Amino acid sequence: MPRPKTIDRTAILAAALDVADADGVPAVSMHSIAKRLAVTPMALYRHVANKADLLDGIVELLMAEIMADVPAPGPAAERDAWLDALIRIADRARAVASRHPAAFTLLLSRPAASAAAREVRAHIHDLLRQAGVGGDHVERLERIVTTTVLGMAAGQASQRFAHHPPGVLDEDVRALATFVTAGIEPFRTPAEKACP
Incomplete structure (x- = not known):
């Protein structure tokens, strides 16, 4: 047998x-x-365990692809390292969305339930702390930033932006850096705001 x-x-x-x-x-x-x-x-x-566990596992795989080679947050002295890491995450999210357009929608519809998915969320929290965001604002801004990044990537994967040349979409990701930097400014701790 x-x-x-x-x-x-x-x-x-x-x-x-x-x-x-x-x-x-x-x-x-x-x-x-x-x-x-x-x-x-x-x-x-x-x-x-069941189909929900399968779907959570797909989320886990997609998040691992997005986070591959994204460096851990460095010392606070590396002032723009957090922003470079977020831009890398945005670029990788677009690539993953292009490779897995149908599955990518799960990232926008399922919570980060598995341990691996929660680790990714914690990584983003650390990046925001490195940017000077303090207290209860970290979780809120993580939700806003990740939803923005994933939404941009999903829009590209769904061909919503197909009429734009690829260079325009690359510029959109660079504009995201300005958007995020300005968006977190009111939530940075006073000591961080005082730094040049």
């Missing part, structure tokens, strides 16, 4: 992303993933 195929969470989530890319998010199911991996649906339950 042949040995059962070995699968793990990584393989299951990769298959789920493949299904979402090929057939759309509604096609992601325990049955479709099992079929793609040539296993029974019951074999998946050792690694994922």
Whole structure:
């Protein structure tokens, strides 16, 4: 008798992303993933709890792609490092949205529920703190900044901006830097505002 195929969470989530890319998010199911991996649906339950866990796992994969090679926040002395990191995140979000347009919508519709997704959110919090944002404002600004970045990327992936040349969209990301810098200014701590 042949040995059962070995699968793990990584393989299951990769298959789920493949299904979402090929057939759309509604096609992601325990049955479709099992079929793609040539296993029974019951074999998946050792690694994922249900369809919601599959979708959260896709969010995890997309966020990992976006955050790949984004440096951790540095010392406060590196005044623009936080902004450079946010611009890199915005550029990577656009690239990920272009590669996974159907699945990318999950980033705008599902909360950051998994530990990996929460780590990404914490990374953005750290970048905002490095920018001088203090107190309760960090979480609010993280929601605003990430929604803006993801919305821009989703707009590009959905072809909403197809009539614009690519250079214009690149300039939009650079304009995002000005937008974010001006937007966080009222929320920076007094000591940070005093710095040149």
